[in-house]
């Protein structure tokens with residue numbers, strides 16, 4: 001009987017919930033621990049994009065206040 005030597009699997013942390021998972025076929029959504037975390041990360045990223053796009057209005061208010069000061 002030959003004993004199969006298993007390669008030590010790489011462990012990674014889920015970017016969403018920081019759960020440690022193994023880099024194996026057991027986790028098809030790696031580096032995420034689950035589909036849920038995969039989707040959560042995408043939603044966070046989309047929100048971040050919107051926040052950056054909407055920040056230009058803040059700059060407009062700022063410059064207006066500067067003009068009134070003079």
Ligand SMILES: [Zn+2]
Pocket residue numbers: 014015016017018019032033034037
């Ligand atoms: Zn997770």
